[in-house]
Amino acid sequence: MSITEKLTSSSPEDISTRSSTMTPEEILNWAEKAPTPILKKAADLVCRTHHGDKVWLRGLVEISNTCIQNCLYCGIRRDNEKVNRYRLTEEQIIETVKTGYDAGLRTFVLQGGEDGYFNAQRMERLIGNIKNLTLGEAALTLSLGIFSKEVYKRWKKAGADRYLIRFETSDPDLHLWLRDGVTLKERLEALKDLKDLGYETGSGFMVGLPRETAEIRRNNALLCRELELDMVGIGPFIPHPQTPLKEAPQESMDLCERSVATVRLLLPKAHMPATTAAGSLDKKGREKVLAGGANVLMPNITPVMVKKDYELYPGKICLDESGLECMDCLDIRVRTVGKRLSKGKGGAWVKVPSIEVSTGSET
Known part of the structure; x- marks a missing residue:
């Protein structure tokens, strides 16, 4: 019996135990053949081995929906004239973080479109104020797009x-x-700059994009491994009616579940959120990925008055209440998959051996 045949017949328990010594190609070959429940079970076992039953909470603050980029899939793309544009003031951002901090959150994510208003100096001041406010006890994550290494x-x-x-x-x-x-x-160059500077670095991909193939999905997973990511966000593509991709087909939630589980096997110690997009596509979407490798939730604590305007995709959940009001609901949800919430920082992981992955040539 060949190695591939032996792996194909292996149980989730076997794979979860052996995955640390398997090559990325062996993991992918097994994952591609495994039924979804078996794949998810193996990923869940690996996740619990490294993260226990904890689901880390990250307070998400969407600071601006103004963006200079024009991505075909995004609801806040530059050319979408139907968007009600907003920017939170520095005072609003600090007050939002303070409310979350007082509620026990110890990680915050400031996310926004690529908006020139939040330039190097303004963000530098804001970051310092937030770190002072939280007495250095909270981790601060930024998701604001591409800037120079100096910034x-x-x-x-x-x-x-x-x-x-x-x-x-x-x-x-x-x-x-x-x-x-x-x-x-x-x-990729921006990600390298961030890693060189000592940031805990996160990336990830959408699943089910137009023109996407099985080979691309395989390379998506391999690229996450090659980048040695500390955090990996994977969510479903959801067509937005105000974008050029409005008529693109919607793939099933199963494809997203499989991608999360596969990357968990490749990156056992990475932090992986159950994305809001997964919960928007499927009412049980977040629970499904938490049961198959994810270990992070990001309650949206953006002020309710603007939450509805940060519409990257349609059908976004939890727009009419503060993310802090959702804590009890989230606690119940994670308990249904045998996990529990944690408000701590949640740190980085130990690097895995590097591998080679080709991403083709730029054109």
């Missing part, structure tokens, strides 16, 4: 701990088309 360095010095830039697809041509001319190389 990232200033923000790190001011107190930023983590940075998220999703690559969305590992295929250079698909990336170029979806992001309206922005290259995959640019995003």
Whole structure:
């Protein structure tokens, strides 16, 4: 019996035990053949081995829906004239973080479109104020797009701990088309700059994009491994009616579940959120991925008055209440999959051996 045949017949328990010594190709070959429940069980066992039953909470603050980019899939793209644009003031952002901090949250994510208003100096001041407010006890994650290495360095010095830039697809041509001319190389270079500066670094991808193939999904997972990510966000593509991709087909939740589980096997110690997009596509979407490898939830604590305007995709959940009001609901949800909430920082993981992965050539 060949190695592939032996792996194919292995149980989830066997795979979860052996995955640390399997090559990425062996993991992917097994994952691609495994039924979804078996794949998810193996991923859940690996997740529990490294993270226990904890689900880390990150308070998400969407600081601006103004964006200079024109990504084909995004509801707040530059050319969407139907968006009610907003920017939170520095005072509003600080007050929102304070409310979350007082409620026990110890990690905050400031996310926004690529908005020139939040420039190097303004963010530097804001980061410092937040770190002072939280007495250095809270981790601060930024997700604001591509900037120069020097800007990232200033923000790190001011107190930023983590940075998220999703690559969305590992295929250079698909990336170029979806992001309206922005290259995959640019995003990967930004991720390298962040890692060089000592940030805990996060990225990830959408599942079910137009023109996506099984090979691209496989390379998405491999790229996450090659980048040695501390955090990986994976969510379903949901067509937005005010974008050029409004008529694109919607893939099933199963595809997203399988991608999360596969990446968990490749990156056992990474932090992986059960995304709001998963919960928007499927009422039980977050529970499904928490049962198959995810270990993070990001309650949206953005002020309710603007939450509805940060519509990257339609049908976004929890828009009419503060994320802090959802804590009891989230606690119940995670308990249904045998896990429990944790408000701590949740730290980075130990690096895995590097592998080679090809992302093709830029055009």
